[in-house]
Amino acid sequence: MAEVADDTRAQGAAADRREENGLLQTLTSRLVIIIPYVWLLVFFLAPFIIVFKISVSQPTIAMPPYTPTLDPAEGIGGLIEAFGQFSFENYVWLTQDALYINAYLSSVVIAAVSTLLALLVGYPIAYGMARAPASVRPLLLMLVILPFWTSFLIRVYAWIGILKPEGLLNQFLFSLGVIDTPLIILNTNTAIFIGIVYSYLPFMVLPLYATLEKMDFSLIEAAQDLGCTPSGAFWKITVPLSLPGVVAGSMLVFIPAVGEFVIPDLLGGSRTLMIGKTLWNEFFSNRDWPVSSAVAVILLLILVVPIMFFQRAQARAQEEGR
Amino acid sequence: MNSLGSIRRSFAPWADPAAKPYISFDGVTKRFGDFTAVNDLSLTIFEREFFALLGASGCGKSTLLRMLAGFEEPSAGRILLDGQDLAGIPPYRRPVNMMFQSYALFPHMTVEQNIAFGLKQDGMPKAQIAERVASMLKLVKLEQFARRKPHQLSGGQRQRVALARSVAKRPKVLLLDEPLGALDKKLREETQFELMDLQQQLGLTFVVVTHDQEEAMTMADRIAIMDKGEVRQVATPAEVYEAPNSRFVADFVGSVNLFEGTVSGNGGNILTIAASDGFEINVENAGAAADGANVWFAIRPEKVRVSSRAPEGSGANVTEGEIWDIAYLGDMTIYHVRLPSGRVVKASQVNAARVIEDALTWHDKAWISFAPDSGVVLTA
């Protein structure tokens, strides 16, 4: 009997210990999640809800320049009244004005074309890096990353001096005698393409390089040994195996490019329509916060599919890395 | 059969009914989601024992070790160490230490700092730590490497640092997870003996997890053969090899020939089996088995004789076949003899002489034979 009692006591003590350790450990490990989680909820998710709320509000000449403003002091009655004032007028307005629709469309088209161009430029670079002797690869990798560390704004600005009519490119071509009238590149879509490809090239090259570098190049030899031509081996082996990198790189270029502001603003001139620029002008020049919020909401909706696609790929890569 | 246990040494607390177990697993189950890694397992280990958990990967042996270390909590059952229930005690408060398969040496600390790490956690005075570290370095013969970082050491040296670090705190039990797995073959053989000496010297209880049966046989006092989260047999190396309790154990440890048959006679201490391969097997001291029962006869290749002429004597334990394959290994030769039933019997012969006259060759007719006390009868 005494033994049984001892036993239960020992078990009770063990359970107590479990609780004590559990509490402490749970608390610290919970904090690791809770702190960044709450931060992101407050500063990342909540702002989107506010953007949506304001996008269904009316502009007024006041500060903040929209109505209704949700004032918790007015209680539930005020809240319900405020909800009554919400309207989707701003969205209707966006669909009726061809300016916005065109801006969305041309943003997507410009981003898509630029992504394709970045892929065409980036793939040979990434491939060349992956096949470089292992000793020079870290150096090449650093050289690709280095421009990314220098200011985006500066890199875009650098192109103005090159592309403008009396700029360095035209001077160079003149001196070679290739042209006799200056090429008009600045303030055209071509300049935007150049700007996007240039600015986002590291984002394209890095994921491509990561997948190509992991690839076992004896697969190519095996394919050729089995009778494949070099170009056949490239299309049948290398390209399919690097597809994850192609997808990741394209998403990393396409998504931010759609909402790009600096590049179309500095290189594109007044006639180019891109939604990031439209939003900026709507906000800073027209001070129409509700409409710019509506523009942002629709831009987000356009990007939701590619963003989810990108995240799915990220999560999968993470699972594989585990 | 009791005599088998005493082949190694006189240390055998498991045979003493009065001995108190030091570690006991009591109906321990561990589930990960749907997967049961350890299934209702009970096991006792004695103080100062060198105990090996042997099994293929995924058999639950590492999970068992990690539960003892405190990295996993059992889903059911209890683990007792020296009479104390370990439930709920986190790894950093358990009086056991572990030597990791990867060694897990802290890359940012020197050899000294690695060894001192556990002592510092206990709040040991500095002078005492220095003394203990010095004696540990001496123990593993790494005195001149004290200031090196792990990456400046060879594989064998790293292994010894890991060992010194895990015994520095004088744990009640030292857990070793594949301690020699990362060493090359030659170093591994040397280190096996070093580990055994160390265990004797320190008088610690060692629990080692390994998938290498040779390693387990060499070092352990007792071996637990594990499969699918269960213990199949716990016994001394000699017992495991010579008296396996099942076909699984017989097949898992070493190489074996298995003959299926039915018991046809049971006279005196001789059991007669009618093998399905068409000959009769007489086994001495096989234990009781009912007439007509389905049994297996297990015999190790080195206990099977191969000859070009029919051996003299009774008709039992002899059958005829054809040499199917020969593997010459230098120290011995392994013959694969194909019986008319299609079964291939393995027989190994020590090459005691440099030149063997009348050597058997491919497709020769050959007889295999064995003594009545050379194999065991298995019912499972």
Next chain:
Amino acid sequence: MNASWSRFNIASIVLGFAFLYLPIVLLVIYSFNESRLVTVWAGFSTRWYSQLLQNQGLMDAAWVTARVAFISASVATVLGTLAAIALTRHTRFRGRVLFTGMVFAPLVMPEVITGLSLLLLFVAIGFERGFMTVTLAHITFSMCFVAVVVQSRLLTFDRSLEEAAMDLGAPPVKTFFQVTLPVIAPAVVSGWMLAFTLSLDDLVIASFTSGPGATTLPMKIYSQVRLGVTPEINAICTILIGVVAVGVIAASLVNKRREVQRLRDEQAAQRG
């Protein structure tokens, strides 16, 4: 392997790097141009640099930017490291999908959206725009970059190191500070550097979230760039590029030295 590094591969790398670096190099060269006409070379001069030092507005902006970048990078490093640990170590908790989404989305989110939404948040809660709001905004988007950098290091981290520490008597928090953090320190440092430069470079989010008195350097540069290319801007850009390049190159040289030393040690150890 060498044989397969064909002429085509080398050519594409050389052309690719020329494309990446030529604009920057030209910008740096023309910052030393005597002439005010940026595209016509009129001899070497450092007059634009000395003029910079007298531009009080620019100097103020640089100081604001440096402080914002330092504070936001430091806080973002802490938060991002926590987020990385949460992502790699806690494979299941309520709302993990949302959490993962919130960590990865800012990496690709158009800056105009992030900027606008943060501004509207600050207005809605009545937060006065200025130094604080820019800093908070920069923490939010750069912590996600830190999280990604640290997370990729944690994925290859040998968990048995932590188990060994605990096995030897170190409780979890102590284990983190004595073993985990020192081992992943290089990743945490590069996360900090990344956060610092992201903050240093940001124009769009800062434009939305900053208020009077908290003009950052990119905002200042942008307002002048809109008026056209001037050698003065070239000069300030050159300085910025120089600062970042020196920092990054120094960091990677230190890393490389350490790596080479480690390899040499390892080879020596194997030789016995």
